[in-house]
Amino acid sequence: MKARRSSCGGSGLLIGLDVGGTKTDVVLADEGGAIIHAVRFPTPTGSGTQVAKGVVAGIRRVLQKGGAELADVRAVGIGIPGQVEAGTVRRAVNLGIEDFPLAEYVEERVGNQAAVIVENDVYAAALGAHEMLSRQAPVEHMVYLGIGTGIAAGVVLGKELYRGAHGMAGEIGHVVVEPDGEPCNCGARGCLETVASGPAITRQARKAVASGRVTALREAEPLNAQAVFRAAREGDGVAREIIDRGAYYLAQAVQWLLLCYDVEKIVLGGGLAYEGRALIQPLYRHLRAWYGESKLADLLLDETRLIARTTEPRLGVWGAVVLAQRYLCRERGDATIR
Ligand SMILES: [Zn+2]
Known part of the structure; x- marks a missing residue:
């Protein structure tokens, strides 16, 4: 360190x-x-x-x-x-x-x-992420996107933290993506956090099990986001569906951040980042579907821009x-x- x-x-x-x-x-x-x-x-x-x-x-x-x-x-x-x-x-x-x-x-x-x-x-x-990246090469603009219990971003522009007017810049976990969705801790419904955070993935897995779907998640103990990723890696269809849905919304977050700030790098952190490629692959599948034919493909589909922090x-x-x-x-x- x-x-x-x-x-x-x-x-x-x-x-x-x-x-x-x-x-x-x-x-x-x-x-x-x-x-x-x-x-x-x-x-x-x-x-x-x-x-x-x-x-x-x-x-x-x-x-x-x-x-x-x-x-x-x-x-x-x-x-x-x-x-x-x-x-x-x-x-x-x-x-x-x-x-x-x-x-x-x-x-x-x-x-x-x-x-x-x-x-x-x-x-x-x-x-911390800026410091980590800067050890390899100077970085002017970057975003840290924490995906764990909640979802939030920290934005570094011109090597300085961008805090916004009230120290709320980067609170994208509370962007409403499903207006009729689940209630969020903030009081709104269907925030990004309610569909793509660790607890959101766990909740969807519980729902799938409770509804009687055929899935290896029935045997998972404990049934948490890690268990869903594990089952998805082993080919479980229901687990893959849940991860894919989370990745769909995280891909939206990544496109907002890239297009709002034009950062050099986005570093994913928090509990879900430990899944590494298992999270990033489905995320880029969505981005490729949306931007494959776009003139913005260079900006949005450059996989070297997204780094999952998988280690201490x-x-x-x-x-x-x-x-x-x-x-x-x-x-x-x-x-x-x-
Ligand atoms: Zn919220």
């Missing part, structure tokens, strides 16, 4: 946290972004204070594990699944947070000389380190961003 040494790197330390719905990852890194130690623990949820206490405890644990002192930490980056504005978590439904000043809380307890930067977790993962490290926690790193660079007046 080595990153190139940043041009504004000093000799201090950085901490990155990826606060997930169930687990929190914390890493201690040097200012060049090289990971020194990592810890993972269950996320305490229920209120902003609970989550914040967990963050502070995680910071202390990783420092202890690395035999390092708080005084050596220059910046802390935190990725959290929610809407974030200027260090305040406006809303993080799965963690039970509403309007909580997370950056301020953590800074008061561990700040001293370290700045605390809080960002939406998908945005942080987008920075987790981009979220890496991106949290990049958040801290970039903050320091700016503070020191060095605008160099890889």
